[in-house]
Amino acid sequence: MNSLKSRFKALPPVAWMLVIIIIIFSFNSPNYLSFSNFRNILIQSSPLMILAFAQTCIVLTQGTDLSLGAQVGFVTVMTVFLAKRGVPLVVSMIIAVLLTVCIGAVNGLIIAKGHILPFIATFGMQNIVFSIALLLTSGASIYYPSFTYRIVTESTFLFIPMMVWVAVLTFILVWFILKYTKFGTNIRGLGGNREAMVLAGINPTHSLIKTYAFAGFIAGIAGIITLCRVESGQPIVAVGWEFQAVAATLLGGSSLREGKGGVPGTIFGVLLITVVKNGLNIIGVRSIFQNAIIGSIVLAAIIIDAVIRIRSKE
Amino acid sequence: MVEISSINIRVVKKVIIHCLVCPFVFNKKQKDKRIRDHTKRGGTMGKTILTAHHITKIFPGMKALDDVDFDLQAGEVHILVGENGAGKSTLAKVILGAYKQDGGEVFFEGEKMEFSGTKDALSKGIVAVYQEFTLVPYLNVAQNIFLNREFISKIGIIDHKRMETEAAALLKSLNCEYINVKSPVKKLSVAEQQMVEIAKALSFKPRIIIFDEPTSALSEREAESLFVQIHKLKKEGIGIVYVSHRMEEFPRIGDRITILRDGKKISTVGIHDCTNVELVNMMVGRDVSQVYVRSENKFTGEALRTEALQDYAGKVKGVDIFVNRGEIVGIAGLVGAGRTELAQLIFGIHSIKSGKVFVNAKEIIPKSPVNAIKNGIGLVSEDRKKQGLALDESISLNIIAVSLKKIFPRIFINKKKINEVALDYIKQLHIVTTSANKPCKFLSGGNQQKVVLAKWLSFDPEIIIFDEPTRGIDVAAKMEIYRLMDRLASNGKAIIMISSELPEVIGMSDRMYIMHEGKMVDECIRGQYTSEQIGAKMLGVGGAANE
Numbered sequence: 001m002n003s004l005k006s007r008f009k010a011l012p013p014v015a016w017m018l019v020i021i022i023i024i025f026s027f028n029s030p031n032y033l034s035f036s037n038f039r040n041i042l043i044q045s046s047p048l049m050i051l052a053f054a055q056t057c058i059v060l061t062q063g064t065d066l067s068l069g070a071q072v073g074f075v076t077v078m079t080v081f082l083a084k085r086g087v088p089l090v091v092s093m094i095i096a097v098l099l100t101v102c103i104g105a106v107n108g109l110i111i112a113k114g115h116i117l118p119f120i121a122t123f124g125m126q127n128i129v130f131s132i133a134l135l136l137t138s139g140a141s142i143y144y145p146s147f148t149y150r151i152v153t154e155s156t157f158l159f160i161p162m163m164v165w166v167a168v169l170t171f172i173l174v175w176f177i178l179k180y181t182k183f184g185t186n187i188r189g190l191g192g193n194r195e196a197m198v199l200a201g202i203n204p205t206h207s208l209i210k211t212y213a214f215a216g217f218i219a220g221i222a223g224i225i226t227l228c229r230v231e232s233g234q235p236i237v238a239v240g241w242e243f244q245a246v247a248a249t250l251l252g253g254s255s256l257r258e259g260k261g262g263v264p265g266t267i268f269g270v271l272l273i274t275v276v277k278n279g280l281n282i283i284g285v286r287s288i289f290q291n292a293i294i295g296s297i298v299l300a301a302i303i304i305d306a307v308i309r310i311r312s313k314e
Numbered sequence: 315m316v317e318i319s320s321i322n323i324r325v326v327k328k329v330i331i332h333c334l335v336c337p338f339v340f341n342k343k344q345k346d347k348r349i350r351d352h353t354k355r356g357g358t359m360g361k362t363i364l365t366a367h368h369i370t371k372i373f374p375g376m377k378a379l380d381d382v383d384f385d386l387q388a389g390e391v392h393i394l395v396g397e398n399g400a401g402k403s404t405l406a407k408v409i410l411g412a413y414k415q416d417g418g419e420v421f422f423e424g425e426k427m428e429f430s431g432t433k434d435a436l437s438k439g440i441v442a443v444y445q446e447f448t449l450v451p452y453l454n455v456a457q458n459i460f461l462n463r464e465f466i467s468k469i470g471i472i473d474h475k476r477m478e479t480e481a482a483a484l485l486k487s488l489n490c491e492y493i494n495v496k497s498p499v500k501k502l503s504v505a506e507q508q509m510v511e512i513a514k515a516l517s518f519k520p521r522i523i524i525f526d527e528p529t530s531a532l533s534e535r536e537a538e539s540l541f542v543q544i545h546k547l548k549k550e551g552i553g554i555v556y557v558s559h560r561m562e563e564f565p566r567i568g569d570r571i572t573i574l575r576d577g578k579k580i581s582t583v584g585i586h587d588c589t590n591v592e593l594v595n596m597m598v599g600r601d602v603s604q605v606y607v608r609s610e611n612k613f614t615g616e617a618l619r620t621e622a623l624q625d626y627a628g629k630v631k632g633v634d635i636f637v638n639r640g641e642i643v644g645i646a647g648l649v650g651a652g653r654t655e656l657a658q659l660i661f662g663i664h665s666i667k668s669g670k671v672f673v674n675a676k677e678i679i680p681k682s683p684v685n686a687i688k689n690g691i692g693l694v695s696e697d698r699k700k701q702g703l704a705l706d707e708s709i710s711l712n713i714i715a716v717s718l719k720k721i722f723p724r725i726f727i728n729k730k731k732i733n734e735v736a737l738d739y740i741k742q743l744h745i746v747t748t749s750a751n752k753p754c755k756f757l758s759g760g761n762q763q764k765v766v767l768a769k770w771l772s773f774d775p776e777i778i779i780f781d782e783p784t785r786g787i788d789v790a791a792k793m794e795i796y797r798l799m800d801r802l803a804s805n806g807k808a809i810i811m812i813s814s815e816l817p818e819v820i821g822m823s824d825r826m827y828i829m830h831e832g833k834m835v836d837e838c839i840r841g842q843y844t845s846e847q848i849g850a851k852m853l854g855v856g857g858a859a860n861e
Binding site: 182189193199200 | 431432436444449451453462464466472500
């Protein structure tokens, strides 16, 4: 009971913000608090949620991976591209995910071996991956019709769509790895104190490469989910998601310094962003304003967090 | 000229230590006896477990180690002393395999060692407790202790429960069972982190432990319990290499001392075969009879005064102090008494809750360091690596950091002039370096501290606050800093000196304040107090010292 209380207290401020925003929206629109709307929010948030878990791992190592969004688009394109040339759809998916793992590994290699700032290295990679996706599709969307997509988007388990379950499973996977494996401990250590890792006999280069490859893998899953939603290969489908993922991670209380944070907070961060988008749509705010509002909320949350931190120090 | 002899210093230390440990007097006396008995046997029980012959290590521009011999016996504490840059840490790192020597050989239990990294040394049971903590802030205590050696359960995942139990057992053997093994180390105090470091070292079941300045972050009481642990380790036949600057510690734990100077071994002596003065002379290579040198100054009016100063965190509770020009004012107190916080309030790092600050009898509100600097206040901070220096930047850039606007009032800067200023201070303060463009991270602690001082000297503030100015630096550098402080005071600067080393505060200050739990509990003028009184006041006991 006591530990429950302390856990409640340990919730990041974003959790409270989420509650407040849901209350505000529910006053503005009678349909807001319906089961189908929440189901909708969960479905909408799933791909970004998965991608944000990948980003959280990277943020824990004091990095940011700007190529994650491009990787999602790349997976949709690559899968459809291969499927159209006769490769079975599921096999194409696996190949596409393996490719994102490779992209991640290359990211890690450049960052670790070249001592290059992560956001610069991954920004380069973002452009390369994006260009390849555009090349494969000649700039347009490509289609491969199949019923396999529907397994993910339309089937449910315990009234909850498969897509959401994929996100839940990914969460459990990442959380478990961070807590119960050496690899996960190394991810935290990389961001916390790299010197200590070296002295403990851990090769930071290998750990970094593994981390970026792992993020690539998770981004691959996000790509498959996205493909099932849009049922086509679209290079631009996830443009800007990497930044939303960073925002969600930071909103969730992870820090770009010292390896602080974790994936549970990220869930709230992603939900906050999705809830705001969804709510604004429901109460009919024009989409031009939506980005500004979301941006303001991200800034507000980070400022509140910073203020709390400074206050607690003084 | 006033001089306080080294004997006096030892007496003072003893009193303080005694006061601090008095609740445990019973225990300690028994322990002391055990310790003494053991030390007698110490010399005989050792067989040599480590020998290093003719070790030479060359860094670009300097010979860090030059033909150094070293040996360590099982169950002994072998102390390594020397000035900054004398090669102590380098030797330790060669033994640990962190550096590859350019010449010479290391034998561990008669076997020639070819370490290609600390991992090899670790596997042989050679571990180090480093001066800079090697902990990961947001991993918990148990995870930190078993970093990269996590217990894996049958199903292949980390066994947190077992790690926590083992970690708790290790900490218990160090009498630190109050440290929560599930807590992230970020939440622990510096001393607790140090104990975690030691627990980590012990978890390797080591044959040799290298301690690099282990007490520099500890209070007397914590240091005391560390010594008890070290004696326990000795008894188990572990060889201990102890790198330290604190001479008063040596007789309490050491068996032999090896003195290094400029990368060369000067001598290895038994702990009782040489006096402190001889030791210092060997370290610095010249006669050092006077440690604390003060000239008699005329005070020329009040420079700084605070009235009922309070901060938001409740660390500083209504402090009134004043400093005259030409005066050195010491602030003594235990770690956590609020001394640093007071300095940071005056310097504008933290905001003032209530109270007033006057500079030259004019009230100022120190909103920020910028503001404080404008009012002629300088702060030589406690943590030179984090707050004092831009470690990756060159010496010259660090030296002109504060005075940039003063030297170049216009838009553009001039590299040549920066270099001239820097070289001037490098010469003045005897900073040992191959070039003014060397990044500060490559300098030894004492030289780094000198760069911090040069930074403030070049700005020439009227009031300088020194927060632990001699932490972790050797005797010769300390003395240079003392002389510099004295010179500054003679030139009419007002100086506040915060220090945990009581002999230093007593030796240097014209007047001193004693702080206890955020309050100024006493004020004494030079020569008008006894060390017992000060020790008692620091503890908040007040009145007579309780013997």
